[in-house]
Amino acid sequence: GESVGLHLPTLSVQEGDNSIINCAYSNSASDYFIWYKQESGKGPQFIIDIRSNMDKRQGQRVTVLLNKTVKHLSLQIAATQPGDSAVYFCAENRWGAQKLVFGQGTRLTINP
């Protein structure tokens, strides 16, 4: 069946360092990917998305990389700050499917 998975359940980084959160997906028909951030007690918040016709997209302090050959997605956060502490989810959607498929999430902890 289809699945979207994350390589690590937890990640700790020092404040100011760069963070990389990884995600693997299994459905080669996936054509749209989203990263969400979920802070404690809140709903998932959109961070950045990327379509399958791209391999890189940049936002403010965040970059998403897509490698369709190995079905891998990553979220890079530059110069992490305490406010970046949260659970990060990747999600996949494709034309013909009426839902998002979410990964399990990676908890990012920023150490001072």
Place this chain on the structure above:
Amino acid sequence: EAQVTQNPRYLITVTGKKLTVTCSQNMNHEYMSWYRQDPGLGLRQIYYSMNVEVTDKGDVPEGYKVSRKEKRNFPLILESPSPNQTSLYFCASSFEAEADTQYFGPGTRLTVL
């Protein structure tokens, strides 16, 4: 402010007592969806709606009902709640169902005793 709202945010109830969790969005989105979030299981879709009067089952629809009489509202109904429905519930909406970003509400934490 563009947002998805849910009420109540917290609810403790007893087995068998019917309840409704409301969801409303002010972005004129056509697509709305309900998810539940449980430790170790992530976010799972309960029901979704492509447009007014169009609803369909997600991955875990048992024990739930929904309705979509108006574009902005998508209530989740538990006719006879059971303890295994204790969970964190999220409503989400997007312009389109496919290849579009879904925006989430703040969540409703439900405890069924």
